[in-house]
Amino acid sequence: MCENPYVPKLATIEKVIEETWDTKTFRAVFDDEEYREAFTYEPGQFQIVSAFGVGEATFCLTSTPTRKGFVEFSVKKVASVTSALHEMSEGTTVGIRAPLGNWFPYEKMKGKDLWFVGGGIGMAPLRSLLNFCLDNRQDYGKINIIYGARTTGDFSFKYEFDEWAKSPNTELFLTIDKAEEGWDKNVGFVPAYVTDLKPSPENAVAITCGPPIMIKFTLPNLKELGFADEQIYTTLEMKMKCGIGKCGRCNIGQYYVCTDGPVFSYAQLKDLPPEY
Amino acid sequence: MESKVISKQDIAPWLKGLAEKYDVIAPVTEDGVTRFKPVDDPSAIDLGPTPAKSGIREHFTPETETLFDYKLEGLSAEVTPPEGIKKDRLIFGARACDAAALRYVDAVYSNVEPVDTPYFDRREHTAIVGLFCNKPSWTCFCTEVGDFMMNPINMDVYLTDLGEKYYAEALTPKGEELLGSSQFQPATGADKQAVEAHRESVQAKLPKPVDHAKASESYDWDDPIWQKLAEVCLGCGACSFLCPTCHCFDIMECAKGKKGSRFRCWDTCQFDKFTLMGHGHNPRPSRVERTRQRVFHKFKYSPERYGMLGCVGCGRCVAVCPVNIDIRKVIQEIESEDKVSA
Numbered sequence: 001m002c003e004n005p006y007v008p009k010l011a012t013i014e015k016v017i018e019e020t021w022d023t024k025t026f027r028a029v030f031d032d033e034e035y036r037e038a039f040t041y042e043p044g045q046f047q048i049v050s051a052f053g054v055g056e057a058t059f060c061l062t063s064t065p066t067r068k069g070f071v072e073f074s075v076k077k078v079a080s081v082t083s084a085l086h087e088m089s090e091g092t093t094v095g096i097r098a099p100l101g102n103w104f105p106y107e108k109m110k111g112k113d114l115w116f117v118g119g120g121i122g123m124a125p126l127r128s129l130l131n132f133c134l135d136n137r138q139d140y141g142k143i144n145i146i147y148g149a150r151t152t153g154d155f156s157f158k159y160e161f162d163e164w165a166k167s168p169n170t171e172l173f174l175t176i177d178k179a180e181e182g183w184d185k186n187v188g189f190v191p192a193y194v195t196d197l198k199p200s201p202e203n204a205v206a207i208t209c210g211p212p213i214m215i216k217f218t219l220p221n222l223k224e225l226g227f228a229d230e231q232i233y234t235t236l237e238m239k240m241k242c243g244i245g246k247c248g249r250c251n252i253g254q255y256y257v258c259t260d261g262p263v264f265s266y267a268q269l270k271d272l273p274p275e276y
Numbered sequence: 277m278e279s280k281v282i283s284k285q286d287i288a289p290w291l292k293g294l295a296e297k298y299d300v301i302a303p304v305t306e307d308g309v310t311r312f313k314p315v316d317d318p319s320a321i322d323l324g325p326t327p328a329k330s331g332i333r334e335h336f337t338p339e340t341e342t343l344f345d346y347k348l349e350g351l352s353a354e355v356t357p358p359e360g361i362k363k364d365r366l367i368f369g370a371r372a373c374d375a376a377a378l379r380y381v382d383a384v385y386s387n388v389e390p391v392d393t394p395y396f397d398r399r400e401h402t403a404i405v406g407l408f409c410n411k412p413s414w415t416c417f418c419t420e421v422g423d424f425m426m427n428p429i430n431m432d433v434y435l436t437d438l439g440e441k442y443y444a445e446a447l448t449p450k451g452e453e454l455l456g457s458s459q460f461q462p463a464t465g466a467d468k469q470a471v472e473a474h475r476e477s478v479q480a481k482l483p484k485p486v487d488h489a490k491a492s493e494s495y496d497w498d499d500p501i502w503q504k505l506a507e508v509c510l511g512c513g514a515c516s517f518l519c520p521t522c523h524c525f526d527i528m529e530c531a532k533g534k535k536g537s538r539f540r541c542w543d544t545c546q547f548d549k550f551t552l553m554g555h556g557h558n559p560r561p562s563r564v565e566r567t568r569q570r571v572f573h574k575f576k577y578s579p580e581r582y583g584m585l586g587c588v589g590c591g592r593c594v595a596v597c598p599v600n601i602d603i604r605k606v607i608q609e610i611e612s613e614d615k616v617s618a
Contacts, residue, residue: 005390006343006527006538007357052346052353053536055529057554078554093353212557238559239551241527245388247543248524249550251573252559254580259388273497275559275569 005244008050008095009035013088014070019156023121024086025062025074028094041065042103043128044235044263048243049073050095051084058240060125060262061099066135071098074124074156100243101262104129104207104233113141115199117218119148119190119210123156125235125262126209131160134167143170144199148190148214150177173197191217194225201226207233219266229267236262236269236276252276277446278455279463284441286459288318291368293457298366298403301335303328312367323369323437325411331374331520331590332367336381336398340541343394343527348534360394361401366454368405373416373590375406375431376424377520383582384523403450406431408475412482415591417604419482422588426475436471443471488587489579491611495572499610506563508599509546515593515601516544521574521586524550545569571606 015027028049030036046060057079063072075085088094106129114133118126133140145164149155155174165172175186175193186193191214199206199222206222208215215234222232238250238257250257253273264272282290291300295316302321304313310328312335315321322328344357382399385392406428409416418425428434432451435442443463446452516522526543530536543550546566552558560566574586587603594602 003390004343004357004393006394006540007355010353010355012352050538052348052355053529053531056527056538076555082554089351092351095353095355237553239553241525241540244390244392246385246392246523246525247527247540248384248545248573249543251545251569251577254577256388273572275565 005097006242008048008056008097010093011071011096013090013092013094016088016090017159019074019158020154023074023076023156025072025124025156026085026088026094027063027070027072028096029070030096031093036069039071039098040068041071041099043106043132044101044103044125045099046101046125046243046258046262047071047073047096047098048100048240049081049085050097051081051088052093052095054084055081056095056097056241057081057085058243060128060235062124062127064128064131064135066132071096074121076121097243101258102260104235104263106132109133109205110139111141111203113200113204114143115204115206116143116145116147117190117194117206117208117210117222118146119214120150120154121156122208122210122214123147124209126207127157127160129207130164134164134170137168141169141203143167144173144197145171146173146175146190146193146197148175148177148193148210152176152180152183189217190214191221194218195221199225199227201228201231205231205233209235229270230265232266233263234266234269236264238262238276277448277452279443279445279468280455280460281438281441281443281463281467282460287321287442290457290459291318291321291366293459294366294454298364300366300368301332302368312370321369323407324409326413327371327373327409327416327590328369329592329595330518331377331592332370332404333374333377333381333520333522335365335367335402336378336395337523337525337542340539341394343538343540345537346535358394360397364401364403365398366403366405370404370406370431371409371590372406372425372428372431372434373418373588374520375404376418376422376429377588377590378430380521380578380582380584380586380588381523383584387582403432403454404430405433405435405451405454408434408436408478410437410474410478412478413591413595415594416589417483417591418589419479420484420486420589420604421488421585423485424588425482426479436474438467438470438474443467486611488575488585488607488611492572492576492579495576495610497568501606501609502564502568505567505601505606509563509567509601510599511546511548511563511566512598513544513546514596514598515570515603516546517542518592518596520588520590520592545573571603571610575607 010031011028017025059073241247245256245259305322432448525540578586
């Protein structure tokens with residue numbers, strides 16, 4: 001019998017980063033050295049993490065495959081598994097099933113200007129592709145990062161902002177919902193900020209992820225700026241259990257978000273029944 | 277492949293002779309309910325005439341199944357997957373619909389890598405002896421959605437009840453081996469003719485084929501029937517749990533202190549929490565979306581994805597529904613040109 005796909009690989013939490021009041025990023029290292037060495041993935045893929053004794057939950061691989069030896073997942077505390085993970089300290093064993101799902105078509109994006117449009121924890125899957133592109137800087141045109149959060153305290157990955165902003169031919173645009181003392185960057189919602197920044201659709205790709213409401217209003221704004229459906233990518237979220245197209249949970253139309261996604265172009269998204 | 281006959285009184289000795297190689301699973305009636313269960317005494321087998329209340333699904337996708345056990349010590353953990361099937365099984369008396377349903381589940385569980393290894397372990401270690409339906413139930417409509425009653429699939433042997441004896445066709449090498457037992461005699465030309473005439477007479481009483489896959493291309497997402505169904509459906513999920521093609525499951529944890537197991541168990545798109553996400557968003561929040569999902573998945577999405585319907589016409593969902601929702605009528609209505617009340 002082949003390997004049982006429901007049995008996770010054991011991994012140890014090496015580092016816990018407090019991102020915001022409700023979000024932590026965990027860096028985990030596979031225990032089996034051979035597996036760790038051979039393990040690779042693509043930006044945009046996801047993983048299912050086991051908190052033994054509580055259960056499993058799905059998280060994107062927020063790390064980039066260009067930086068080897070570990071995987072990272074960002075966890076917003078919302079229910080039982082995420083709470084159990086938040087309790088974990090460095091050195092705790094977790095189970096990981098990865099890599100799962102499809103990925104961002106980074107080959108097709110080569111030579112193009114990239115517009116990353118992220119909101120809140122939606123920056124986590126974008127960060128994988130963003131750092132991947134920065135690690136292959138020569139392959140891409142100008143990299144623009146629009147990142148919005150409710151307050152300054154709600155930004156994740158603040159420790160990478162400097163690195164992003166200082167990368168060659170790269171610009172970071174931050175925005176928060178309401179003005180705060182000492183904040184000299186943009187104030188306002190992401191969709192409006194996108195319109196203000198007027199990204200040119202010429203030889204460009206937009207990659208967006210965030211709360212459903214942000215995506216809903218960002219898409220038409222990008223369209224208005226001239227972006228074609230095929231130039232816009234997003235990564236969908238659906239309730240998942242198996243992650244391998246069997247359990248039926250993330251079924252939309254004839255597709256399964258876990259195997260046909262999570263990454264979809266806006267052109268593909270328009271073909272799906274409106275149930276996501 | 278060859279065909280033989282076996283006298284009805286020789287079935288029990290034949291099955292007893294197989295017990296060394298196989299665990300025999302067959303329909304047994306307990307407290308008035310007929311289900312497929314492991315049997316030690318073949319005289320307890322109840323072949324009908326009408327099909328058992330539940331099919332053979334639970335012997336391939338068990339209601340609950342341990343995926344692995346774990347043990348915690350300090351911060352570390354250890355996981356142990358269960359052992360596979362140790363002894364082959366023989367399912368006796370499966371109906372053509374139930375065997376055909378496995379083609380669909382096979383497709384779902386192998387359509388993308390990795391395949392569902394615990395399921396295929398069971399498939400590989402199971403022989404199926406099917407039984408032609410002499411007396412289909414009033415809920416049966418297998419002939420409307422496929423021709424597997426006449427041309428069975430996923431069976432090793434197909435039996436037809438001819439009164440005193442069974443006509444037995446081997447459909448696979450495994451089936452030929454099963455018919456190699458001394459209880460079987462070669463079938464005559466007269467037996468073959470009798471079987472063909474008999475099968476055709478039964479088929480004639482059943483519904484005619486309908487190309488639902490083709491018809492589904494024009495299914496209406498906003499058909500008023502979903503609202504009407506939502507008003508009567510209780511969301512109990514009984515239809516899914518007796519459906520031989522329903523394959524959805526949940527993955528859960530059973531924790532006992534420092535030890536426990538991860539298991540999966542049947543789940544259904546008819547339950548409100550099936551698609552409820554951690555942060556509170558639910559893409560199918562009401563029974564309008566959920567009743568549509570069940571019908572669309574079986575009759576529209578499945579032909580699109582797997583090239584086959586997700587329904588074998590066993591009619592179990594019709595028989596079990598506490599509010600008399602009849603999938604035959606639902607399909608008829610959404611496929612009808614001039615809409616009538618469901």
